[in-house]
Amino acid sequence: xxxPLQVGFIPLVDAAALIVAVDKGFAAxxxxxxxxxxxxxxxNVRDKLNIGLFDAAHLLAPVAIASSLGLGHVKxxxxxxxxxxxxxxxxxxxPALHAAIMGEISGDRFDPMATALALARVVAARCKRGxxxxxxxxxxxxxxxxxxxxxxxxxxxxxxxxxxxxxxxxPPYMGDxxxxxxxxxxxxxxxxxxxAVDRGVGHILHFVSDILVRAxxxxxxxxxxxxxxxxxxxxxxxxxxxxxxxxxxxxENRAEAARILARPERIGVDAEIIQxxxxxxxxxxxxxxxxxxxxxxxxxxxxxxxPDPAQAAWLYxxxxxxxxxxxxxxxxxxxxxxxxxDLYDTALGLxxxxxxxxxxxxxxxxxxxxxxxxxxxxxASFKISRLKP
Amino acid sequence: xxxxxxxxxxxxxxSPIRAxxxxxxxxxxxxxxxxxxxxxxxxxARIYALDPDVILIDLENPSRDVLEQMFxxxxxxxxxxxxxxxxxxxxxxxxxxxxxxSAYIVxxxxxxxxxxxxxxxxxxxxxFAKLQAELDRAKSALxxxxxxxxxxxxxxxxxxxxxxxxxxxxxxxxxxxKKKIGEIAQSILTxxxxxx
Numbered sequence: 001x002x003x004p005l006q007v008g009f010i011p012l013v014d015a016a017a018l019i020v021a022v023d024k025g026f027a028a029x030x031x032x033x034x035x036x037x038x039x040x041x042x043x044n045v046r047d048k049l050n051i052g053l054f055d056a057a058h059l060l061a062p063v064a065i066a067s068s069l070g071l072g073h074v075k076x077x078x079x080x081x082x083x084x085x086x087x088x089x090x091x092x093x094x095p096a097l098h099a100a101i102m103g104e105i106s107g108d109r110f111d112p113m114a115t116a117l118a119l120a121r122v123v124a125a126r127c128k129r130g131x132x133x134x135x136x137x138x139x140x141x142x143x144x145x146x147x148x149x150x151x152x153x154x155x156x157x158x159x160x161x162x163x164x165x166x167x168x169x170x171p172p173y174m175g176d177x178x179x180x181x182x183x184x185x186x187x188x189x190x191x192x193x194x195x196a197v198d199r200g201v202g203h204i205l206h207f208v209s210d211i212l213v214r215a216x217x218x219x220x221x222x223x224x225x226x227x228x229x230x231x232x233x234x235x236x237x238x239x240x241x242x243x244x245x246x247x248x249x250x251x252e253n254r255a256e257a258a259r260i261l262a263r264p265e266r267i268g269v270d271a272e273i274i275q276x277x278x279x280x281x282x283x284x285x286x287x288x289x290x291x292x293x294x295x296x297x298x299x300x301x302x303x304x305x306x307p308d309p310a311q312a313a314w315l316y317x318x319x320x321x322x323x324x325x326x327x328x329x330x331x332x333x334x335x336x337x338x339x340x341x342d343l344y345d346t347a348l349g350l351x352x353x354x355x356x357x358x359x360x361x362x363x364x365x366x367x368x369x370x371x372x373x374x375x376x377x378x379x380a381s382f383k384i385s386r387l388k389p
Numbered sequence: 390x391x392x393x394x395x396x397x398x399x400x401x402x403x404s405p406i407r408a409x410x411x412x413x414x415x416x417x418x419x420x421x422x423x424x425x426x427x428x429x430x431x432x433x434a435r436i437y438a439l440d441p442d443v444i445l446i447d448l449e450n451p452s453r454d455v456l457e458q459m460f461x462x463x464x465x466x467x468x469x470x471x472x473x474x475x476x477x478x479x480x481x482x483x484x485x486x487x488x489x490x491s492a493y494i495v496x497x498x499x500x501x502x503x504x505x506x507x508x509x510x511x512x513x514x515x516x517f518a519k520l521q522a523e524l525d526r527a528k529s530a531l532x533x534x535x536x537x538x539x540x541x542x543x544x545x546x547x548x549x550x551x552x553x554x555x556x557x558x559x560x561x562x563x564x565x566x567k568k569k570i571g572e573i574a575q576s577i578l579t580x581x582x583x584x585x
Contacts, residue, residue, distance in 0.1 A: 041453040043491070051483050072457070074482075140454050167433065168458040170451035182430070 004033040005233070008045045009058035011038060011267040012171065013190040013277045014085030014218045016257065017305075018058055019267075021237075021244035023260045029243075030236035038265065041170065042140045049221060050076040055230075056237060058084055059221035062142040062315050065335045068224075069316075071325055072142065079227050080219035080312075081343035082238050083305045088277065089145055089208040089217060090193040091152065093185035094178050095286070097122070097134065098203040110291075112210045112365045116156025123163050136160075137169040137177060137186035144217045145187040147318035148208045154384040155366035160322075161386060178202050189217065190277035191269050197283050198273070204284035207293050213363025214304070216311040216339070227343065235347035242348060245305055254278045307339035313372035314362050321379050323386035332375055396442035396502065397422040401432065403450060407517045411445070414513045420506065433458065443503060444493040445510055448486065456493055481507065488514040533571035540574035543581050 007022075009015040019036065021027045027034045037054065039045045046063050048054045050073075064078040093101065104121040107114035123134060136153075138145040150160040160166055169177055171192045177183045179201040187208070196202035208215065220241060227234050248257045254275055262271035276282050281292045316335035319325035345351070362370045368381040379387060398420055402408040408425045415423050424439055426432065429452045436444065436459075446453050481504075485491060488511040494503050537559065544555040559577075563570045 040449060040451040043453045043457050044448050047482070047486055047491070051486060053486065141458055168455045170454055172451065173429075180430075 004035040005055045005237070006035055006037055006053065007056045007058075008037045008039050008048055008054040010040075010042065010045060010171075011269075012058075012085075012088075012218070013261065013267065013274055014088050015058040015267070016248055016261055016278070017082075017084055017241045017245040018220065019244075020248055020257055020260055021240040023263075023266070024244060024247060024257075026243040026247070027237070027240040030240045032233070032236050032240060034237075034240075036266075042143075046073065049078070049223065050074055052223070052226075055226060056220060056222045056234075058218055060140055060143050061216045061219045061312070062144060062147070062319065063140065064219055064221045065312060065315055065338050066142040066319070066324075068334055068338050069325060069331055071319065077224035078221050078338060079224045079340050079343070080221050080307055080338055081227070081234065081340045081347070082220040082241050083216050083218075083307055083311075084220055084241070085189070085216075085218035088190045089148060089187055090190075090204045090282070091149065091185060091187045091206045091208065092174075092178070092193045092196050092202040093205050094181070094183075094202060095200075097184045098205065098285075101205070110206070110210060112152055112206055113155060115205060116152055116158070116366075118156075119153055120156040120158050123158050127163070133164050134184040135165040135167060135182070137167055137174055137183040137188070139171055139188055140168060141324070142319070144208075144215050144315070145189070147315070147322070148211055148215065149187045150322060151318070151364065151366075152206070152211050154382065157384070159384050175199055175201055191267070191273045194273050194276055194282060195269065197286055200286040203286070204282060204291070207282075207291075209293055211365055214308075214311065215362070216307070216315070219307065219339075227340075234343065238344060238347035242305060248278060251279075306344050307341050309336040309339045309341070310362070310370070310372050312336045312339040313375065314370050317370070317375045317379060320375065320387065321382060321385045323388055326388045327376055327379070332372070336372065395419065395421045396498065396506075397439065398424070398443045398445065398506065399436060399439055399441040400425045401436075401444060401446040401450060401452065401456070403427055403429070404447065404517075407447065407514070410517050411510060411513045414509050415506070418505065418509055429455075432456075442495045442498055443506055445506075446491050446493070447514070448489045448491055453491060459493065484511050488512075489518070490514045533569075533574070536571055536578060537574045540577040543577055 007018060009018055022034045022036050042060055042063060045057050045059055046067060049057045049059065050067065061080065064080050066072055067076050067078045100122045101115055101118045102109065104118035105114050109115065126134065136149055138149055140146065153160055158164060167183065171188050174186045174188050174192050175196040178186065178196055193204050197204060222234060247253050258271040258275035258278060261267045261274050262269060267274060281290060284291045312335050313332060316325065316332055320327045325331060368378055370378055379385060398415060400408050400411055400423065402425065405427060408427065412423050412425055426435055432452050432455050444456060446456060485507060490510050492503065492507050492510065540559060541552055541555040544550055544558060545552060550558065559570050559573055563573045566573065
């Protein structure tokens with residue numbers, strides 16, 4: 001290797017383990033010299049990783065899978081040996097849409113089925129009076145944000161391709177677009193939901209952990225060929241990220257972690273807002289209502305950093321459900337092979353069978369239980385889908 | 390689009406100067422249908438309305454992810470769009486990422502027709518980056534001169550030197566310390582600030 005490792009990231013709280021690994025010295029302690037490169041778009045991160053300008057990157061888990069399958073772009077096999085983010089997304093809606101949903105809801109407002117059914121009634125009423133369809137923002141076509149929004153609304157009977165508009169927006173633009181009425185809601189990672197709430201332009205309707213118990217959102221991604229040539233370096237990087245995740249998980253370290261992440265060249269937003277996410281205690285409406293969720297963080301609790309191929313299978317199933325991928329056993333195998341618990345175990349000196357979460361623990365609030373061995377059967381259980389023939 | 394007509398090209402760039410440099414280059418090369426979008430609000434709607442054959446976007450633009458949406462099957466898209474990628478042509482992808490530009494084309498547009506557009510784009514983006522670097526150098530040289538002038542003034546006042554003597558003192562100190570004159574001048578300013 002010549003020069004420092006080039007590692008790309010997008011300014012989001014779920015890059016925390018990588019940023020803290022570098023800025024708090026966990027990477028240096030592993031003998032690594034790492035240059036973190038802040039990027040403005042997932043497309044850039046993907047392209048720079050693909051062509052080798054980056055050695056590793058903070059990447060959307062579905063992009064790692066899409067790249068390995070050659071969907072939407074050049075086919076470059078990627079492997080993900082470490083989960084960086086679980087459950088940090090939220091669905092935020094405008095005050096007007098929030099009021100409309102609350103006006104139609106029957107049941108608990110934190111129950112996603114109740115809100116999805118209420119949304120369906122709001123959508124039907126708008127359609128009846130000839131109003132423009134609602135527009136929802138998400139961050140990338142191959143993103144958990146896209147799939148989580150779709151999963152939620154489709155469960156209530158709203159067809160995401162027919163009944164509403166789905167648009168891609170860069171996370172920093174979400175708040176402005178909500179305020180200007182260009183969109184009515186969005187699904188995005190921290191800290192952008194909290195920023196919209198603080199500005200008084202949005203209400204957090206759901207933590208995505210209401211929708212899915214576990215969903216891998218961001219991964220540490222490297223090219224498969226690179227991982228084969230640089231095993232000791234990759235193992236050191238995994239260990240550094242693991243130590244950093246452990247550090248952040250300790251409540252007494254969170255203020256320091258939030259200060260590191262808040263620096264202008266890292267995430268560049270107020271440390272207090274970042275700490276709310278790290279603590280899993282978020283203000284959900286402009287009037288100051290707080291909500292806490294034990295599921296929200298999962299930085300490294302319950303072995304969350306260990307990649308679970310069942311999660312990759314679930315993400316692939318979403319690509320198939322919404323017409324981005326065809327269903328085939330080969331593609332499923334390729335998708336699952338992107339998540340590499342073996343590399344994680346080797347780096348941390350774990351035996352493969354220790355502290356492993358139950359496989360297939362997606363825990364969605366609706367639909368049949370997910371079984372990676374029967375993706376077609378699982379997908380057939382949904383009324384709304386865009387399966388390719 | 391007829392086989393021989395000029396393809397319609399949209400440039401998505403928030404930098405008006407760089408967009409102008411690129412647009413001029415494209416026009417000189419005979420590409421007449423060039424439109425520049427600098428406003429990122431409702432980007433997709435504007436692109437759909439213009440219905441271009443080629444879209445060029447700078448890589449510093451977060452809205453690049455918005456364009457990726459065009460690959461998706463959607464009612465809104467009349468013509469499928471693809472990124473200009475060619476598995477066999479890694480060098481041109483590398484060159485365009487290095488230059489900081491990315492191209493999206495309408496599916497079916499021949500590669501021979503897009504290649505000269507992309508090549509031109511890469512060279513103009515590189516030319517702009519060089520210009521920018523020169524401008525930055527010129528700015529910092531100007532900054533240095535201001536700092537040196539102020540440091541000279543302090544030395545003249547404190548040590549009763551002429552302007553020439555003050556400059557010679559700065560220069561010899563810089564040589565002895567193996568630093569730039571600007572850095573020595575800056576430390577004089579900082580010190581005098583502290584001693585005020």
